[in-house]
Amino acid sequence: MISFPALVGVLFLCFCLLQVVPADPAMIIAGPDAKAETIAAIRLELGLDRPIPVQFFEYILRVAKGDLGRSIISNKSVAEELAHTVGPTVELMIGGLLLAIPIGITLGTLAAVKRGSIVDRLIMAVSVAGVSMPIFFIGLLLIQYVGFKWDLLPFTGRTGPVWDGGLPSLILPCLTLGAVLIGPIARLTRTAVLEVLGADFVRTARAKGLRESTVVMGHALRNALIPVVTLIGLQAAFLLGGAVVTETMFSWPGVGRLAVGAIISSDFPTAQGAIMILALAFLSINLIVDVLYVYLDPRMQRS
């Protein structure tokens, strides 16, 4: 379990973000024409005069209480701004996964079962192309054709939650994010299914006279899913990075877009908070994958 040291690492890096910025945080918060006393007061309030380890400890306590400071630009609480953006980001990620996982697993299984055939080669070619495609290229094409030329779906912003008429605005961002994940998932599923198809229990299942579809779906795929779940965990980095780009392209009001906007406008507290949330999201996805892994593979429970 790497989660704990990684968690401390994430928090420490985010803490450092505010420490090593070229300017004094107190001066940034006080504004360009603040008096020396104001800056000193802010320094005292932020605890900037105390030793670094003490500051780090206090920072962790503050984060635990949900206090992430205030945005320099809007002067709103960063935690509050983040609270509005987490929902849309989670929505986008789940949508992307819901799209990519079934398609990727189906294509990968199909390629493995029809190994060496034209179908297999076609699927693998598409997946290599998918792995090589910059995510913004997919987004640009979707916006240009589906959104603009054919005028089928909205391509800027989010009209609301999925259950409240927001589905159309979610489709193009999800397609963009899902498209980059299909390739890797299909590739790994193919390898995993091929490996399992050669196993003894598959031969036994065939020898019992089970139908080929039962052998593939019930025996091979189920066992092949274990490495696939791990891979989807490894794709979490893709998913997160992809979400940041997708949100920026489609003006999707998520954490990634907030982070990019904050960095461009030098809003350090917001940038720090958003980066921290994204890193924590990444850790949580990995944790969920670990748990799923144990659930899918009972052998793991004993060890």
Add this chain to the structure above:
Amino acid sequence: MSGETLSGPVALDTSSELSRRAGLWRRLSRDKVAAGAAIIMTVVILAAIFAPIVSPFDPYFTDLTKVMQPPNEINWLGTDSTGRDILSRLIYGSRNTMMMGLVGVVFGGFLGGFLGIIAAFYRRLDGWIMRIVDVMLAFPAILIGLAVAAIAGAGITAVVIALVVATIPDVARVARGAAIGVMEQEFMEAGRALGVSDFTLIWRYLTLNCISTIFVFLTLRFGQIILIGSALSFLGMGAQPPTAELGMMAAQGRDFLFMAPHIATIPSLAIFVIVLSANLLGDAIRDVLDPRLQQ
């Protein structure tokens, strides 16, 4: 000391090195897809190196009398929103994008390889080094890029740092795995028994025997690293205008997507072709040099 008189790596005869190189040529001559990828990569690299000679126009020269022109016989790939020649910018842009990826992969590969090999050699450092590597893995490359850009300001440097940091942990793991395999070889024990210094053991016995595995892994990573770098540039964290860089060119073209789609599409397509060729070529190199990595 007998080991000191050797110039090449221990226990790796040079004839196998030659046959591997021959194997790569044979593979390229048989595999049309890999050969195509190799040709494209060669053309792109040559164009990038000789950019000042091959680019038809100055990539930074703006001509407001011919903005957003579609591809035509003078400007083969058209012009952008300020009338700059897209083909010339594409050539210079590939140069910057490839350079970014190359620096990221080379420095990241060097640092990661060093960490992995040291971890395998000094077992008491292993736990610590791998723990640091695990923490580094907890940061997706895009996040590192965002964090570096937040601290140091957006720019090519920020992206390169992110790419280096993103390369280190994976390479460290691969290098460690390969090095542990070499550590179990008898010649390591023999070298120790002869009293060969740690430095020689690490460099000549260990590193030179792991280098092809690390190299193959890096060629496979190169495409991904370029994708991450161009995504960061697309987000505005990388090269700043007017510098020609493929990801940033795509981002700039996005504002004119409906009037002149070629401004954004052409650089995006260029990234796709470069990464696809890099991936296909990487696969071919892996099959020849290190088939064990295939899994």
